Amino acid sequence: MNLYIGSVIFIAILGGIVFHLLWTRKAIPSFSTMDLTTIALFCSLLYITILPFKFGLSRIPIIQTFFFAIPYTATLFIGICLIPRAGTTTLIICGHSLLSQVISSGIKPLWWPYALLASFALELYFIITGNYLSTRKNALGAGFLRGFTVYIYFYCFSAPYIWHQFYAPWYIFIQTVQGIVGSIIGAFIGIYLSKPIINAVRYGGI
Amino acid sequence: MKYLDRETFIHRLDPRTKILLGFMVAILIVVLKKPSELFLLFFSVLILFGILRPAKSTVKAMFIIMITALVFTMISQGFFYSLEPRTIIVTILSPDSGFLGNITGGISMYREGIIYGALQSLRLFSAMLLSAVIVMSTYPSDLLLGMESMGMPKRIGFVITVSIRFIPSLLDGARRILLAQRLRGLKVKGIRGWFRAFYRLLPPLIIDSLRNARRIALAAEVRAFTGERTKLKELTFSPRDWTFLGLSTAGMFMLILCQEILL
Numbered sequence: 001m002n003l004y005i006g007s008v009i010f011i012a013i014l015g016g017i018v019f020h021l022l023w024t025r026k027a028i029p030s031f032s033t034m035d036l037t038t039i040a041l042f043c044s045l046l047y048i049t050i051l052p053f054k055f056g057l058s059r060i061p062i063i064q065t066f067f068f069a070i071p072y073t074a075t076l077f078i079g080i081c082l083i084p085r086a087g088t089t090t091l092i093i094c095g096h097s098l099l100s101q102v103i104s105s106g107i108k109p110l111w112w113p114y115a116l117l118a119s120f121a122l123e124l125y126f127i128i129t130g131n132y133l134s135t136r137k138n139a140l141g142a143g144f145l146r147g148f149t150v151y152i153y154f155y156c157f158s159a160p161y162i163w164h165q166f167y168a169p170w171y172i173f174i175q176t177v178q179g180i181v182g183s184i185i186g187a188f189i190g191i192y193l194s195k196p197i198i199n200a201v202r203y204g205g206i
Numbered sequence: 207m208k209y210l211d212r213e214t215f216i217h218r219l220d221p222r223t224k225i226l227l228g229f230m231v232a233i234l235i236v237v238l239k240k241p242s243e244l245f246l247l248f249f250s251v252l253i254l255f256g257i258l259r260p261a262k263s264t265v266k267a268m269f270i271i272m273i274t275a276l277v278f279t280m281i282s283q284g285f286f287y288s289l290e291p292r293t294i295i296v297t298i299l300s301p302d303s304g305f306l307g308n309i310t311g312g313i314s315m316y317r318e319g320i321i322y323g324a325l326q327s328l329r330l331f332s333a334m335l336l337s338a339v340i341v342m343s344t345y346p347s348d349l350l351l352g353m354e355s356m357g358m359p360k361r362i363g364f365v366i367t368v369s370i371r372f373i374p375s376l377l378d379g380a381r382r383i384l385l386a387q388r389l390r391g392l393k394v395k396g397i398r399g400w401f402r403a404f405y406r407l408l409p410p411l412i413i414d415s416l417r418n419a420r421r422i423a424l425a426a427e428v429r430a431f432t433g434e435r436t437k438l439k440e441l442t443f444s445p446r447d448w449t450f451l452g453l454s455t456a457g458m459f460m461l462i463l464c465q466e467i468l469l
Contacts, residue, residue, distance in 0.1 A: 031361070033426050036361060036364055036368070036423070037419040037420070037423040038416065039365055040366070040372060041368075041372055041418075043365060043366070044373050045412070047369070047373065048377060067397075078412065091362070094362075096369075101337075103341070103370060108232065110232045110333070161236065163235075165279070165283060166287055166288050167282075168288075168311075170311075189405070193405070193408055196413075201416060
């Protein structure tokens with residue numbers, strides 16, 4: 001229990017560091033209405049693209065994490081490539097989380113730290129590297145970080161302290177590795193698919 | 207799960223009351239340890255669900271989801287239970303059965319783990335039922351209004367509202383594009399087919415939706431989204447809300463205190 005509260009405090013500190021870095025670099029983001037509608041589009045896209053995986057492939061025991069991580073990361077990273085700015089990641093991840101809570105799963109404050117951690121870890125990574133998925137190396141790092149933080153947090157903090165469930169270390173390891181591999185594949189698919197979309201936005205008159 | 211048009215007292219509660227109730231149940235889910243109190247929490251939420259008078263199909267769907275969750279939790283906890291004492295029912299992999307046995311320390315199903323899993327699924331059921339109560343008794347727009355009046359930034363509210371509006375048009379667009387791709391010979395069956403469909407679907411769907419997004423952004427600007435705006439609907443806390451919140455808070459503290467005293 002104390003460890004869970006500690007993890008929530010850690011997430012708050014992480015958020016504070018992200019805000020402090022943006023403040024000192026005078027890079028507090030401001031989004032236009034068009035940016036916000038694009039972010040809203042990606043929140044809905046995340047909700048829709050993972051639906052077939054949620055009810056289909058992700059029901060396959062043991063390897064569900066791998067199938068779930070790919071479409072989620074790919075869609076998220078296309079959104080980040082389209083609006084490469086601090087704050088986009090947080091708005092898409094938390095927006096998607098709130099959207100699913102508002103329209104289908106009901107308000108669940110227990111999931112908020114999970115969404116915030118996934119957002120802040122990636123935000124911090126992008127701020128430190130100063131690169132928003134413009135290279136494959138950067139996408140590899142971001143995919144790894146997303147998979148690692150999200151699944152370690154779920155199996156080591158959320159599951160035992162919120163839902164009071166046990167998981168064996170080997171199982172946590174397998175799930176985390178799958179999450180990392182799935183997120184990295186998703187990251188590569190995301191940056192590959194974002195290129196024609198960015199070209200369409202730049203030169204296609206959208 | 208979707209909004210259920212009924213005239214129950216839960217429907218008449220302010221959205222903020224339901225959000226606060228969500229917080230209280232979240233605290234109880236984390237804090238409660240004793241089976242009797244977990245049962246009490248589950249039955250309290252079940253009563254709220256019953257007050258909504260859901261359709262038979264909804265009850266059936268919820269029952270199937272809960273039974274599935276129960277079975278999966280019992281199986282997983284049966285295998286992963288680590289407290290002592292524990293009684294082995296069946297051994298799948300013995301600890302001395304080579305490399306895999308060494309790494310995993312053996313995989314066995316424990317009787318105490320199955321019972322523990324069944325009890326712990328009450329937490330999941332309470333969360334599921336309360337979610338159903340909130341979604342079935344509140345319009346998404348009212349829920350957003352409630353969250354905005356509790357301090358959620360206006361821009362995030364705008365993002366969620368637009369996201370909700372996007373979902374039907376995205377689903378429609380996805381269906382149209384997939385049909386066109388299948389007519390061109392795309393095979394979507396099997397695991398490879400799923401990923402192929404995802405790969406072929408996403409770029410045209412996003413490009414098409416971005417045009418739509420531009421129109422929505424323009425419409426929002428024209429309607430003074432960035433300027434000073436008045437609200438069409440104002441939320442008010444009635445005595446009903448205060449009474450319900452008071453009773454829920456008292457119930458929450460009583461459950462926590464009972465646990466502390468009896469432990």
